[in-house]
Amino acid sequence: MGRWTLDGVGKLSQTALGRVFTAHERPFEQIDFAALAITQLGADTEQRHIGILYKGESDGGVLMLHLAWHYKLKSEPPESTYAWIRPPIPRPRSRQVAAFCRMILKENPNGIPYAFSPASDSLDKQSGKFSNGSGGYGLTCTTFVLAVFDATGLPLAQYNTWPSNRQEDERWREHIIGLLERSGAEPEHIQKVRAERDAIRYRPEEVAGAAACTMIPAHFNDAYELAGQIVAKLQNTGCVTW
Amino acid sequence: MNKNALMYNSGEELSGKQLYQRSFTNRLRGDVQPNIGRIQQAGAESYRESYLAGAQVCMEYRRAGIAGLPNDIKTDVLYFLVAEYKLSRHGWLIFHISSVTDSSPSPVKLRSISTPEAVRRTETFLDRARRLDNAGNTDAALDLLYENVNGKLSLGRFKDVDSVLETTEPMSLSVDLMLGLLTSTLPARTKLPSRSTFFQKSEAAIRDRNEWEDGLLTGLEN
Numbered sequence: 142m143g144r145w146t147l148d149g150v151g152k153l154s155q156t157a158l159g160r161v162f163t164a165h166e167r168p169f170e171q172i173d174f175a176a177l178a179i180t181q182l183g184a185d186t187e188q189r190h191i192g193i194l195y196k197g198e199s200d201g202g203v204l205m206l207h208l209a210w211h212y213k214l215k216s217e218p219p220e221s222t223y224a225w226i227r228p229p230i231p232r233p234r235s236r237q238v239a240a241f242c243r244m245i246l247k248e249n250p251n252g253i254p255y256a257f258s259p260a261s262d263s264l265d266k267q268s269g270k271f272s273n274g275s276g277g278y279g280l281t282c283t284t285f286v287l288a289v290f291d292a293t294g295l296p297l298a299q300y301n302t303w304p305s306n307r308q309e310d311e312r313w314r315e316h317i318i319g320l321l322e323r324s325g326a327e328p329e330h331i332q333k334v335r336a337e338r339d340a341i342r343y344r345p346e347e348v349a350g351a352a353a354c355t356m357i358p359a360h361f362n363d364a365y366e367l368a369g370q371i372v373a374k375l376q377n378t379g380c381v382t383w
Numbered sequence: 384m385n386k387n388a389l390m391y392n393s394g395e396e397l398s399g400k401q402l403y404q405r406s407f408t409n410r411l412r413g414d415v416q417p418n419i420g421r422i423q424q425a426g427a428e429s430y431r432e433s434y435l436a437g438a439q440v441c442m443e444y445r446r447a448g449i450a451g452l453p454n455d456i457k458t459d460v461l462y463f464l465v466a467e468y469k470l471s472r473h474g475w476l477i478f479h480i481s482s483v484t485d486s487s488p489s490p491v492k493l494r495s496i497s498t499p500e501a502v503r504r505t506e507t508f509l510d511r512a513r514r515l516d517n518a519g520n521t522d523a524a525l526d527l528l529y530e531n532v533n534g535k536l537s538l539g540r541f542k543d544v545d546s547v548l549e550t551t552e553p554m555s556l557s558v559d560l561m562l563g564l565l566t567s568t569l570p571a572r573t574k575l576p577s578r579s580t581f582f583q584k585s586e587a588a589i590r591d592r593n594e595w596e597d598g599l600l601t602g603l604e605n
Contacts, residue, residue: 196522231599233558237566240525244533266570268533294569294602 158370160227161353163378169194169203169219175238177286178205178223179349180382181375187309189372190382191282191345193289194225195239206242208285211326212252216242222382224375228352230295238293245269245289254279254330255321257314257337259300260288278333281317283343297351302361303341310342346372509547509560516557525563532567541574549577553585558594561585565603572605579605 162171169178175195182188192207205219219225228235248270253263256279263277263284264270269292271279280288290297321331350367351359375381508531515524535543548568553561565582572578582605589595 229598231596233562233599236521236525236559237562240522240529240563241566243522243526244529267536267567292570293566296602 158353158367158374160229161224161349161371161374162227163224163374163380164219164221165378167225169223169225172196172203172225172227173232173235175228175235175242177226177228177349177352178207178219179226179345179371179375180220180223180380181372183381183383186376187313189345189349189375191286191349192219192223193238193242193286194219195242206246206289208253208255208280208282211255211279211321211324211330214246214249214252216246220382222380224371224378224380226349226352226371228290228295228297229355229357234293234295238290238295241269241289241293253285255281255317255326256330256334257281257317257340257342258284259340260284260291264288264292266292278330278337281343283345283348286348287343296358297348298343298364299358299360300341303343303347304361305339305341307342310344311338313342314338344368507547509551512560512563513556516560521557521559524560528560528563529567532564536568536571541571544568544571545575545577548575548581551581553581553588554591556588558589558592558599561589562599562603565600569603 172194175193177191178194179189179191182190190207190209192205194203194205196203203219204216205223206214206216209215230238245264248268253271256263256277258277258279260280261277263272263280265272269289271277287297318331318334321334346368347361347364349371350369351357351364353367353371354363508527512524512528515521515527532544532547535541548564551564556564565578565585568575568578582600582603586595586600589599
């Protein structure tokens with residue numbers, strides 16, 4: 142596996158995906174205790190989905206905890222169309238992430254709303270419970286992942302390095318708001334989501350890229366460079382979920 | 384009847400504070416008062432709780448090696464009917480007493496009480512987590528630890544959690560449980576003055592045991 146050396150700010154002279162695996166390359170059972178999982182969604186080459194793999198309590202089987210959609214927090218066996226990323230954290234810390242995942246699942250029996258709020262505003266770091274009163278309206282699949290690692294003292298990203306107001310993100314937000322409307326989300330919630338249209342977007346592949354860096358929290362430039370490689374790997378290896 | 388009051392001396396109703404005050408002046412003092420401090424440390428939230436738990440049957444039970452949770456407790460001067468027990472970090476404590484009189488039908492010294500129930504050793508949540516961990520059920524141990532710490536912190540019982548950090552010797556825990564305590568207390572670190580020392584002791588213990596690796600405690604500092 143390559144070792145990062147920085148050649149100027151944000152420029153990586155050596156890149157490698159040494160901790161990114163398809164399920165065929167390495168079965169999910171080889172995660173330490175927690176890892177990230179990412180897939181491309183259908184033919185839409187611009188849309189990815191991300192979640193957290195964690196080892197279950199009873200039989201040691203691997204489950205994926207992810208925010209699938211509005212109030213759809215799921216814990217289920219991962220499909221083989223996901224690639225997984227081993228974050229650069231010691232194995233015992235990975236075990237704490239898995240424990241926190243179990244607590245989140247227990248504390249949020251009704252799921253978590255989907256919105257563009259910053260991770261730090263929506264998930265109570267103590268209990269893992271979604272907290273509507275703290276200013277956050279909900280999370281995306283990606284900010285959910287960020288929130289979990291953040292709460293366990295393992296922030297994946299240097300948040301202040303992420304760009305805001307990217308044009309393609311604006312289109313994505315409109316698309317999501319349209320989906321929320323069509324899926325019958327509460328009008329009050331949609332109104333709140335609209336008010337968050339300036340929120341910074343963390344794309345699934347960028348957070349996967351952050352976790353694939355040798356050090357966290359990762360700078361945006363490093364995560365972005367690896368994100369491109371991860372997307373290419375998803376497409377080249379058939380990691381597409383329909 | 385006021386739910387926060389107790390029947391005392393065959394029908395006299397007293398508030399929690401009155402009970403506490405009376406414990407300083409009446410003849411029951413010798414039985415009750417020495418234990419109030421310990422119960423307050425265990426997290427009693429009211430005078431009434433302190434007074435009730437002041438009967439200290441469970442502490443006495445532990446000291447005497449007697450197990451079991453009796454519904455009626457007789458001392459040489461008091462007669463309690465216990466409605467509910469709760470588990471604290473010091474063991475089982477009387478949480479609710481349905482009646483108290485000072486006319487014990489058959490006066491018996493507290494320490495001489497015995498029960499036929501099977502021995503049930505009281506243990507704190509950390510004792511139990513350690514036991515589970517030692518038995519190879521580390522995930523269950525961590526779940527228990529997170530649930531308990533979160534439960535206490537959610538209720539604002541910072542002193543309780545801080546006391547666990549203050550009195551627990553990291554060397555007696557596995558790395559997983561040390562990290563569990565540090566991770567679950569991370570969001571409340573500014574309200575837990577003993578956490579910083581626990582962190583330092585944990586690092587020393589891990590290094591001592593040659594289990595140290597880079598990044599093991601990164602992000603968990605105070």
